[in-house]
Amino acid sequence: MTDEALELHIAPSNKDDTTFNRIVLSGLDIVIPLEIDLDEDPKTDDAIRLIDRDGDYSRVLEDGDDDVVRDAHAPFLRCTFRVVPPGVYDVDVRLHNKWHTVIAGLQVTSRSVRLNGESFVGTNNLGEFAEADPVPADDDSDDEVAADTVDCPL
Amino acid sequence: MPIHVVKRGEWLSTIAQHYGFADWKIIYNHPDNAAFRKLRPNPNVIEPGDQIVIPDPRAGTKSVTTGTSGQFRIKIQKSVLRLVLCQADGKPLADAEYKLTLGDESITGRTASDGRLEHTMPRGTVEAKLMLPDFGRHFTLKIGELDPLDTNGDGTVAAAQARLRNLGYECGPIDGIAGRRTRAAVRAFQADVLARKHPNGLLDRETRNKLVSEHGC
Numbered sequence: 001m002t003d004e005a006l007e008l009h010i011a012p013s014n015k016d017d018t019t020f021n022r023i024v025l026s027g028l029d030i031v032i033p034l035e036i037d038l039d040e041d042p043k044t045d046d047a048i049r050l051i052d053r054d055g056d057y058s059r060v061l062e063d064g065d066d067d068v069v070r071d072a073h074a075p076f077l078r079c080t081f082r083v084v085p086p087g088v089y090d091v092d093v094r095l096h097n098k099w100h101t102v103i104a105g106l107q108v109t110s111r112s113v114r115l116n117g118e119s120f121v122g123t124n125n126l127g128e129f130a131e132a133d134p135v136p137a138d139d140d141s142d143d144e145v146a147a148d149t150v151d152c153p154l
Numbered sequence: 155m156p157i158h159v160v161k162r163g164e165w166l167s168t169i170a171q172h173y174g175f176a177d178w179k180i181i182y183n184h185p186d187n188a189a190f191r192k193l194r195p196n197p198n199v200i201e202p203g204d205q206i207v208i209p210d211p212r213a214g215t216k217s218v219t220t221g222t223s224g225q226f227r228i229k230i231q232k233s234v235l236r237l238v239l240c241q242a243d244g245k246p247l248a249d250a251e252y253k254l255t256l257g258d259e260s261i262t263g264r265t266a267s268d269g270r271l272e273h274t275m276p277r278g279t280v281e282a283k284l285m286l287p288d289f290g291r292h293f294t295l296k297i298g299e300l301d302p303l304d305t306n307g308d309g310t311v312a313a314a315q316a317r318l319r320n321l322g323y324e325c326g327p328i329d330g331i332a333g334r335r336t337r338a339a340v341r342a343f344q345a346d347v348l349a350r351k352h353p354n355g356l357l358d359r360e361t362r363n364k365l366v367s368e369h370g371c
Contacts, residue, residue, distance in 0.1 A: 005283065005292040005293050005294040006291075006292075006293050006294070006319070007293070007294045007296060007328075008293050008294070008295050008296065008316075008319065008320050009296050009299040009300040009301070009316035009319075009320070009328065010235070010237070010282075010295045010296060010297050010298075010299070010300055010320075011165075011196070011198045011199045011298070011300040011371045012165050012167065012198050012233040012234065012235065012275065012297050012298055013198055013233065013234040013235070013236040013272075014167065014178075014198070014231060014233060014234060015231065015232075015234055015274075017198070019196060019198045019199075019236065019370065019371045020236045020237065020238050020270075020370040020371065021236065021237050021238070021300070021320060021369060021370055021371065022237075022238045022240060022320065022321060022368060022369050022370045023237050023238070023239050023240065023293070023320050023321075024239075024240045024241070024242060024244075024320070024321045024322035025239065025240070025241055025242060025247065025286070025289055025291060025322065026242055026322030026323070026324065027242060027289075028242075052290065056290045056292075057289075057290030058290070059288075059290075082241070083241055083242060083289055085289070085290060085291060
């Protein structure tokens with residue numbers, strides 16, 4: 001996310017007309033698998049945090065949230081962070097009530113998520129995801145990569 | 155009758171208030187502004203340089219009794235800020251917390267089920283701040299700066315860029331230059347919304363019309 005507020009040009013309206021301005025939050029849904037009971041402490045809820053380095057965005061998902069779904073085939077929670085704006089993020093997990101960074105420098109653009117130059121495009125299959133071809137880091141690329149949801153490894 | 159040349163950040167209501175009219179429709183619907191109405195069918199979306207005929211104010215008569223005092227109240231129509239917030243997939247951003255600063259007024263609320271956010275604006279409001287804390291977003295809203303998107307004038311590209319940005323297609327600065335990022339944004343819009351298999355990145359009539367209808371104005 002940028003430090004500055006995004007400037008939007010807006011039309012005013014009147015009480016008796018129907019003029020409106022549609023504002024679409026661009027961003028990606030990012031799915032991160034989290035091993036169930038990573039800290040082997042059943043008394044604490046599993047939790048994962050996505051936080052951007054400017055401190056403007058910080059979201060915590062815990063077991064039981066709507067966006068946390070148990071994987072049907074593996075001992076994982078699939079944690080979906082919705083409409084994540086472009087920026088550079090760290091992923092933290094909570095172990096014994098302390099946050100630990102497990103992914104540093106996750107780069108989110110309007111079209112893709114990149115880590116160490118590797119791009120992750122939309123798929124629900126972690127195996128396919130692991131085989132995603134690396135692409136050069138170029139935020140201004142005109143390549144039209146259609147990815148509204150991306151899976152990231154943990 | 156004087157001619158008003160529209161400046162950036164003005165719209166019919168602010169112009170009407172400037173000339174002492176309580177209702178902008180008195181100006182907009184005046185017969186001498188027929189050409190303007192045809193050019194600008196939406197009175198909220200006008201362009202700097204537009205020329206508007208300002209009618210002579212009509213004198214009203216009121217009977218008063220000598221030796222008494224009375225109050226005269228003028229009802230001035232207030233403008234409204236009306237947004238519809240959506241997610242990237244087009245679904246409304248329902249029940250989302252927002253913090254809105256309109257002039258000196260700070261408002262906290264939640265969007266409606268259709269993503270709608272609507273507030274009356276204090277007189278003279280030309281800028282607002284919108285924060286969506288759950289999504290880590292903050293916006294500066296420049297009220298009255300959305301130019302019409304039509305085939306006339308030099309503002310077409312800038313008007314398209316503003317709508318593309320509002321609709322989540324980042325196209326770089328709103329500078330009126332159809333550069334690489336703008337063309338890429340137009341192509342993405344054409345592919346997503348017009349379902350074109352071969353988007354060309356050009357602001358053709360269909361693209362312009364769809365930008366207006368998707369944006370809402």
